Amino acid sequence: MxxxxxxxxxxxxxxxxxxxxxxxxxxxxxxxxxxxxxxxxVDKMRExxxxxxxxxxxxxxxxxxxxxxxxxxxELSKASAGVSVMICVHNSVGSYPxxxxxxxxxxxxxxxxxxxxxxxxxxxxxxxxxxxAAALTATxxxxxDKYILNGGKIFVTNGxxxxxxxVLARTPGTTGHKDIxxxxxxxxxxxxxxxxxxxxxxxRASDTxxxxxxxxxxxxxHLLGQExxxxxxxxSALDGGRIGIAFQALGIGKAxxxxxxxxxxxxxQFGKPLLHQPVIANMIADMGTEMEGARLMGYxxxxxxxxxxxxxxxAAMAKVAASEAAWRAADRAVQIHGGYGFCRExxxxxxxxxxxxxxxxxxxxxxxxxxxxxHLTRD
Ligand code: CAA
Numbered sequence: 001m002x003x004x005x006x007x008x009x010x011x012x013x014x015x016x017x018x019x020x021x022x023x024x025x026x027x028x029x030x031x032x033x034x035x036x037x038x039x040x041x042v043d044k045m046r047e048x049x050x051x052x053x054x055x056x057x058x059x060x061x062x063x064x065x066x067x068x069x070x071x072x073x074x075e076l077s078k079a080s081a082g083v084s085v086m087i088c089v090h091n092s093v094g095s096y097p098x099x100x101x102x103x104x105x106x107x108x109x110x111x112x113x114x115x116x117x118x119x120x121x122x123x124x125x126x127x128x129x130x131x132x133a134a135a136l137t138a139t140x141x142x143x144x145d146k147y148i149l150n151g152g153k154i155f156v157t158n159g160x161x162x163x164x165x166x167v168l169a170r171t172p173g174t175t176g177h178k179d180i181x182x183x184x185x186x187x188x189x190x191x192x193x194x195x196x197x198x199x200x201x202x203x204r205a206s207d208t209x210x211x212x213x214x215x216x217x218x219x220x221x222h223l224l225g226q227e228x229x230x231x232x233x234x235x236s237a238l239d240g241g242r243i244g245i246a247f248q249a250l251g252i253g254k255a256x257x258x259x260x261x262x263x264x265x266x267x268x269q270f271g272k273p274l275l276h277q278p279v280i281a282n283m284i285a286d287m288g289t290e291m292e293g294a295r296l297m298g299y300x301x302x303x304x305x306x307x308x309x310x311x312x313x314x315a316a317m318a319k320v321a322a323s324e325a326a327w328r329a330a331d332r333a334v335q336i337h338g339g340y341g342f343c344r345e346x347x348x349x350x351x352x353x354x355x356x357x358x359x360x361x362x363x364x365x366x367x368x369x370x371x372x373x374x375h376l377t378r379d
Contacts, residue, residue: 005067012064013071019048020079028080031205032350037083042161045087045117050076052115054091055099059111066240066302070247077251078258081354082205084248086119089157092241093362094120097166097233098184101225106184114164121162122241123153123185123211124234131367133168134177134231138213140169147183147223149216152195155361159209160194162187166237167213168230180230184222191216202353235312240305241362242315246298246322249358250291253326256333256351257287263337263346274336283332290325297321313375320368323358330355 005013023044031037045051054069055061064072069091076084095114098107114120129136138151149169156165165187171179185192195210225233261284264274274280298318304311333348334341341348359365 009068009071012068016072016075020075024079024083035204037205050087051090051117055111055115060115066305070298070302073244073247074251077248078255080205081248081252082203085203085206086158088244088248090120092244093122093237096237096240097182097224101233106221118163119158119161120164121156121158123156123165123167125155126153131364136168138169139172140181141172145220147218149213149218151213153211156209156211159211160207168234177231178228181227182224182230182233183218185218189216202356238362239312239315242319243301245358245362246318249323249326250295252351252355253291253329256329256348259348260333260336280336287329287332294321294325313372316368316371320365326355
């Protein structure tokens with residue numbers, strides 16, 4: 001067993017760390033306050049290749065392995081989780097369905113555009129279909145060489161900026177997971193509209209919107225996989241997505257740890273720095289230990305994915321362990337800062353809000369536990 005990163009992985013991590021420190025961290029607080037991300041930053045990220053990270057080289061991407069991707073996500077998340085989620089969704093659930101299940105024709109047509117920075121989003125969730133993804137009601141009616149899509153999707157990360165949507169919809173009049181189909185939809189098609197932008201607790205730099213689909217005509221060639229494969233397409237995309245979210249949580253958690261240590265070194269109470277008070281040192285030790293455990297689980301899930309081995313359970317374990325360890329780290333970081341941690345002046349206030357969603361999206365902690373338990377208990 002070798003715990004060293006390759007030269008390439010270290011190089012990527014350092015490059016992204018520099019980029020995040022120079023280009024993202026200085027404006028992270030402002031993006032959070034204003035609830036926006038400047039297009040100039042998105043353009044710089046396009047130029048630096050962030051939108052092609054996981055895309056195969058033959059389609060204009062960088063083709064990085066999943067461990068490298070995890071390192072990149074962790075570094076970006078230390079600076080701004082709102083920025084990192086844009087990159088995560090684009091490089092996983094927004095594009096994986098096309099890369100894995102699209103025909104060669106549409107892969108050649110669209111993957112290079114996505115890799116160059118035309119942004120992708122993933123539309124599965126609906127008002128009545130959150131954790132129970134198979135309860136979705138958006139419809140896809142086949143008419144000749146097209147499908148006509150109708151329905152409403154919510155909580156679509158990247159939905160406002162996206163040029164491409166992966167949309168899950170079912171044959172009208174059906175229920176259950178077997179009649180669900182996945183499509184690549186160009187967002188500028190007639191009938192696609194952005195309905196509502198969410199005003200969120202955290203990840204405020206990223207856009208999360210509702211998307212309405214009204215008689216959207218999608219060419220049959222844009223079906224991803226076969227008819228009826230949609231649920232499995234979505235689930236397999238989420239498996240990889242969950243590794244990214246695990247490392248997003250760990251990036252936020254590491255930022256919490258760094259800020260807590262920095263503060264505990266200089267803040268004096270009872271005549272000495274907080275760091276020299278055992279109760280505080282213990283909190284810092286627990287933050288580091290819990291996150292390191294989750295990080296190793298994440299690397300293993302990444303390794304299994306790249307080895308082409310099953311990793312559904314391991315991705316779920318990594319996500320639940322990482323998001324919960326990082327959430328506790330954020331809580332401890334605020335606690336160590338005392339009253340200051342409750343004020344916007346200190347970044348731990350933002351981290352505390354940002355980390356919360358990592359226990360919710362791409363499958364709640366409860367859903368991850370359901371997935372894990374099913375794997376551990378099946379014959
Ligand atoms: N890969 C491939 N196939 C899978 C799979 C996987 N990981 N998981 C399940 N399947 C297959 C099963 O094998 C089964 O196939 P058969 O019909 O051949 O038997 C089929 O899918 C149905 O599986 P289940 O019976 O397990 O389905 P279920 O209805 O009980 O649901 C669930 C399973 C795990 C709860 C699923 O609904 C789920 O993951 N829910 C959470 C949804 C979610 O994560 N949403 C995130 C939204 S996107 C987002 O958050 C992005 C963002 O903004 C950042």
